[in-house]
Amino acid sequence: MRGAVIYAPGDVRLEQRPNPTIVHPTDAVIRTVATCVCGSDLWDYRGINPVTEPTPIGHEYVGVVEEVGDQVETIQPGQFVIGSFFASDNTCPNCRNGYPSSCVHREFVGGCQAEYVRVPLADGTLVATPDQPAPELVPSLLALSDVMGTGWYAAAAAEVKPGSTVAVVGDGAVGLCAVIAARELGAQRIIAMSRHEPRQKLALEFGATDIVTERGDDGVARIKDMTDGIGADAVLECVGTGESMLQALRSTRPGGNVGFVGVPHGADIPAEELFYSHVGLRGGPAPVRANLPDLIERTFDGRIQPGKVFDLTLPLDQVGDAYRAMDERRAVKVLLRP
Amino acid sequence: MRGAVIYAPGDVRLEQRPNPTIVHPTDAVIRTVATCVCGSDLWDYRGINPVTEPTPIGHEYVGVVEEVGDQVETIQPGQFVIGSFFASDNTCPNCRNGYPSSCVHREFVGGCQAEYVRVPLADGTLVATPDQPAPELVPSLLALSDVMGTGWYAAAAAEVKPGSTVAVVGDGAVGLCAVIAARELGAQRIIAMSRHEPRQKLALEFGATDIVTERGDDGVARIKDMTDGIGADAVLECVGTGESMLQALRSTRPGGNVGFVGVPHGADIPAEELFYSHVGLRGGPAPVRANLPDLIERTFDGRIQPGKVFDLTLPLDQVGDAYRAMDERRAVKVLLRP
Known part of the structure; x- marks a missing residue:
């Protein structure tokens, strides 16, 4: 064969x-x-x-x-x-x-x-x-x-619920499928972080309500601006770099959750920052x-x-x-x- | 004054x-x-x-x-x-x-x-x-x-439920209070990890069902032995060192949770290991x-x-x-x- x-x-x-x-x-x-x-x-x-x-x-x-x-x-x-x-x-x-x-x-x-x-x-x-x-x-x-099963798990691991405000880090196939999952789980607001127009369009078609083009600290600041200054309830990390993980952690409100499904290829998770963030974290192969x-x-x-x-x-x-x-x-x- | x-x-x-x-x-x-x-x-x-x-x-x-x-x-x-x-x-x-x-x-x-x-x-x-x-x-x-509020949060962050198997890492006042919290939340089995006899006695009085004296890799192996080889549903990390965090992570079953309340004073959390563990993690000042x-x-x-x-x-x-x-x-x- x-x-x-x-x-x-x-x-x-x-x-x-x-x-x-x-x-x-x-x-x-x-x-x-x-x-x-x-x-x-x-x-x-x-x-x-x-x-x-x-x-x-x-x-x-x-x-x-x-x-x-x-x-x-x-x-x-x-x-x-x-x-x-x-x-x-x-x-x-x-x-x-x-x-x-x-x-x-x-x-x-x-x-x-x-x-x-x-x-x-x-x-x-x-x-x-x-x-x-x-x-x-x-x-x-x-x-x-x-990819759809992985996007689903990102949303489930981040405990997306009816009414949740969700941010999705990563506009690859998994990130786009995570938008579908967040919509199916009843999220009220789904912020797709993407700077690529065709992917933005697909994210909107899949149920995203907002697009944020900024990344890193600027991306975090935009998410905070959009969420009463506190961050999103659930952030779906669909990339797997140290930068994307920090962006996800810092975009989440205290008591919120990050679901991370990109295989980590970056720095370890800063224990003290995670501690003070009050953010819950769960990931893994879906x-x-x-x-x-x-x-x-x-x-x-x-x-x-x-x-x-x-x-x-x-x-x-x-x-x-x-x-x-x-x-x-x-x-x-x-x-x-x- | x-x-x-x-x-x-x-x-x-x-x-x-x-x-x-x-x-x-x-x-x-x-x-x-x-x-x-x-x-x-x-x-x-x-x-x-x-x-x-x-x-x-x-x-x-x-x-x-x-x-x-x-x-x-x-x-x-x-x-x-x-x-x-x-x-x-x-x-x-x-x-x-x-x-x-x-x-x-x-x-x-x-x-x-x-x-x-x-x-x-x-x-x-x-x-x-x-x-x-x-x-x-x-x-x-x-x-x-x-300490009691912190032990309670460790158990809540680790999502202790009626019937849970719980392991508590740390036999200080917070770890001992975490045993109380696990009992109040309905845990079926509460494994206190302690090598100090007076603290073991108090843990048992507070509701612990088992005492494990081993630490590190040996402690992890004991918890696995006691839990069908897969680990505890919930592990309460009440110390704050890099070693205690790894011990907690590795004692938890896939899909289980670590609640960590010791202020981290050690290595960062290994992202790839956390990923493949499927363990959920939440901590912070209670x-x-x-x-x-x-x-x-x-x-x-x-x-x-x-x-x-x-x-x-x-x-x-x-x-x-x-x-x-x-x-x-x-x-x-x-x-x-x-």
């Missing part, structure tokens, strides 16, 4: 790779219907995470089940399925507590920018759609495999699996359309172009069709 | 100081009935916080109102009152949100190891008891002015004022007896001995009588 492999920063190639097979009796193999490039793939592509050897890349996928192992009970060949980038058993204490991305048996599902993917713990990991989806739903369902049933329903109902974050679609053959387009910020997020 | 002044690490003296007077029309002056030495006073006494000039010290007090300013409406001379170490107006947005210790007009109430104290924003800051308390209630009411009415009621009802943390009572004249006893861990907490 064909699959993308990263060799070095800036060097992603489509290659012939062996077809995945059932390794454990709880595995499934799926034929990928759509996959995509994630902001976190860019950490490797930009050399911020080291690339020590050629590595199959990509962790977002929707597809049709091709084959299942002997112990798979609920997932069946022919089903259209969505899964998270972390396989999970859906039965361990952490899964039962709502954190499948901390499953005691979790396993990263990598190499998904490919024609086929092996998914471990298929019964726990994959969720089948109620019907075969119409083609126009596929991008939104693909978004559920990471427990995507936990929210899939709900988000699939919202997608089939047409209440959310996170697939709009894909502003470029390319054949899998052009995976190198997909990375370049996102690296150069010419695209918010690129969908790849095998 | 007589009042304690810190001159340098290890050097606290009782001196003649001018009697406090009404400075602002919203002030009250109270005659101190009891005051005490706080674990956080030891940061100065031990030279960990710099002492740059002779400074009146102490921030815990109960007393009888002596005089009020022209604009004070509810607090009256003769009332027995308790207040927090932060004066607050009780009307600003942060106060209304439950965080009077982030009041936009907050002011530190210092120099309380003295015969009289000036309390700013008296109507917002002070809470009068329903009656003049019996003498045996005074230690518990004094504990409400800081919003003592917000819980005073509830905690006064629990004290008058006899449901809580936080005054038991005072295992030594000295006349204010012996304030230097009080600091020495706490510094050398000969006393958990020393009550001073002017």
